[in-house]
Amino acid sequence: QKEVEQNSGPLSVPEGAIASLNCTYSDRGSQSFFWYRQYSGKSPELIMFIYSNGDKEDGRFTAQLNKASQYVSLLIRDSQPSDSATYLCAVIETNFGNEKLTFGTGTRLTIIP
Amino acid sequence: EPEVTQTPSHQVTQMGQEVILRCVPISNHLYFYWYRQILGQKVEFLVSFYNNEISEKSEIFDDQFSVERPDGSNFTLKIRSTKLEDSAMYFCARRTGRNTEAFFGQGTRLTVV
Numbered sequence: 718q719k720e721v722e723q724n725s726g727p728l729s730v731p732e733g734a735i736a737s738l739n740c741t742y743s744d745r746g747s748q749s750f751f752w753y754r755q756y757s758g759k760s761p762e763l764i765m766f767i768y769s770n771g772d773k774e775d776g777r778f779t780a781q782l783n784k785a786s787q788y789v790s791l792l793i794r795d796s797q798p799s800d801s802a803t804y805l806c807a808v809i810e811t812n813f814g815n816e817k818l819t820f821g822t823g824t825r826l827t828i829i830p
Numbered sequence: 831e832p833e834v835t836q837t838p839s840h841q842v843t844q845m846g847q848e849v850i851l852r853c854v855p856i857s858n859h860l861y862f863y864w865y866r867q868i869l870g871q872k873v874e875f876l877v878s879f880y881n882n883e884i885s886e887k888s889e890i891f892d893d894q895f896s897v898e899r900p901d902g903s904n905f906t907l908k909i910r911s912t913k914l915e916d917s918a919m920y921f922c923a924r925r926t927g928r929n930t931e932a933f934f935g936q937g938t939r940l941t942v943v
Contacts, residue, residue, distance in 0.1 A: 751932065760936050766931045815880075
């Protein structure tokens with residue numbers, strides 16, 4: 718069983734600080750990785766998509782990928798109360814050429830004003 | 831990127847009844863998925879659909895479930911005889927190709943009573 722692991726939280730961060738979210742995965746063959754934000758009762762909203770080792774920045778968000786360590790993280794700079802949500806890590810798994818996303822359980826993030 | 835449209839947004843059905851959930855994707859998307867999320871739990875893969883046929887399905891996707899794209903546009907998930915434990919949010923997702931982002935529809939909340 719291929720696993721995607723996240724700390725379920727809750728993670729509390731003061732407004733304006735950096736929030737750091739972590740994810741590890743078991744399938745060494747995984748090539749593509751996603752971070753989604755999910756507000757309660759809503760669908761996952763894509764925040765970042767990364768497939769190369771290193772950092773990828775988009776506005777206040779930075780994804781970091783280390784395939785050797787099987788680790789992907791998301792940094793949120795200048796955290797805002799509206800960033801309070803559950804953050805889902807997802808990994809592409811390939812099975813006989815078929816791709817699917819496998820999700821972690823999510824980390825609940827609360828930004829404290 | 832526009833969202834996939836899912837209908838209905840909420841459906842209440844009696845146990846044992848059939849339900850059909852619909853997803854209207856953008857025409858140039860090739861890969862379609864159904865996921866479900868039971869309240870408070872992780873997002874779970876149900877089935878992937880490529881080139882008008884199922885490419886992979888999970889253990890959850892038993893004989894009670896079926897998918898089709900009857901008119902080349904709408905993508906449907908049918909549950910033949912609903913059980914209480916089918917109550918969940920059901921999400922349709924689509925991708926344009928391999929190694930691309932996956933975007934989710936707004937979801938259908940299914941309540942089985």
